[in-house]
Amino acid sequence: MKKQTVDSKPAGPKPWYDPRVRSLFFQVVAIAAVFWAGWTLVENTLSNMESRGISTGFGFLEETAGFGIIMSLVPYDATMSYGRTFWVGLTNTLLVSVMGIIAATLLGFLIGVARLSSNWLVAKVSLFYIEVIRNIPLLLQIFFWYFAVLGALPSPRQSIEVGGTMFLNNRGLYVPEPLTQDGFGLVWGALLVAIAAVVCIRIWAKKRQLATGQIFPTFKVGVAILVLLPVLAYFVAGSPLEWEVPALKGFNFGGGITIIPELAALWLALSLYTASFIAEIVRSGILSVSKGQTEASKALGLSNGLTLRLVVIPQAMRVIIPPLTSQYLNLAKNSSLATAIGYPDLVAVFMGTTLNQTGQAVEVVAITMAVYLTISLSISLFMNIYNRAVAIKER
């Protein structure tokens, strides 16, 4: 008992000189300030809306929208509800984001590797691409593609034709639409069987390599099966596919699938812009693998291709993945620049027209922000899982 009193501190400093008391005090003040600001905002908004007669709640989603949208992946017309406009905007945003992420990744990896090429021309062209594209604002690039490139295409009557089935003009790219007939299910079935076969072959080839050392050309055989089996099924079923070819009707084309110039411009600009950043990330990832690793691999007799595949890339990936995730997130969020050229993405349709017509600012903004947050967190989650899979296990 006595010892404890000796151990315990002598009379402490005055409370306002005690760092623990101080930090607790400031934290309490900060939390109080945040709550006060939040409460003021909510109360202010509610009272403003009440004085202007704006009803709160999500009931407006059931009301008729009454406006047209130039492109939608889900069936839509002006008689449908505001809730429907949300889905149209969301699917359009997801479409351009997914297409952009795929194209930017492929192009970015290609340019990143080309930047390190020992071929002078290839390396310099890549460098030029990266330096030009990543230093021009994205919005400017979207305008460039939309107005300068796609806007300069001929009018529908002077369309650029490819074999009388595809037409390119300033209203968009018109391609034939495949219409599946009875019996097409067989082709889908064949595709599923082909995928299953490829998976089995891959497992078998790996087992055989473990057992006998022989390396099976899995990739080539896999591609062959994936292509040949559905094609075979297609002819067995009696070609159950008809093409609806677009045709000029009045001032514009009808029928077929239309890729509107807004989508093309946005997709091009987003992919090219993000690819320049991904290229630099890939380059830094590859350079982060020390020269000693490549030398050791070559000294063991591994060819350049095998060295890249078995030694360099697995080590580069752990450096590439985290910043690559950020670029994917940027691309998804940058797709909201669609508003500038009138591509009907979530921001243009829902936060634009729907918000203007209903005046439900709080609800619409909250839903839109929640959607972007969900998209971003999903990308993050997926990439984190992948990152954990490729991370080097040390210690």
Next chain:
Amino acid sequence: MGNPMTEQTQTSEVQSSAQGETGKNPGIIRVEGMHKWYGDFHVLKDLNLTIKQGERIVICGPSGSGKSTFIRCINRLEEHQQGKIIVDNVELTDDIRHIDNVRREVGMVFQHFNLFPHLTVLENCCLSPIWVRKIPRKEAEASAMEYLERVKIPDQAHKFPGQLSGGQQQRVAIARALCMKPKIMLFDEPTSALDPEMIKEVLDVMIELAGSGMTMLCVTHEMGFAKTVADRVIFMDGGEIVEEAPPHDFFSNPQEPRTQQFLKQILAH
């Protein structure tokens, strides 16, 4: 700088003459009038050396003398610009097939180990046998375990390189090179990056390997090792081979003033 034309024209002749001379055992490594430049800097000057099968050579010399560059030329990690290098009857030219053939038969151990950190010790050892020699994984693993036992670390097989000490890593690196069953082993200062207490465990493995009749070419400052196992000691300075002698003569009766000075410096304490 260099003379690519003559080099090119001579290549085919050498190829054929080398095939013809095989019976006479002309040496598993032959270096003839070899020069190398880094830009304008003349790193290696007129090197001539013939190494017979089973010979153990130690190369020493002050830093910057070109000894590392020289042995890196032997498996074409560095290119030479003039002269010939013929390894196991294959001349090293720009032809990738020749380079791959030579690298398959020549193992190399580096100063900084250069183990692959994303693979376990066993996978490090099996990588090349599986992908280059196309040996079944089971066989490759069994053979790798034998070599890991030989370097006395079979119990570490399933650990990652980052979990091992420097000495253990270097012994894994030796085992990894041996798994390709090479005819020649190159050592580029294998003990220079090690803590003093770990040098012995690596040298023990190298001495054991020397006893098994492996052709070895070793850049090292370990003079004790040179005295024990070397058939010849080569002293390099300023990109040239200054002196070449059996270890006993080399250490007790060096001929050249530069060699004498070098030995005085490193054996002083």
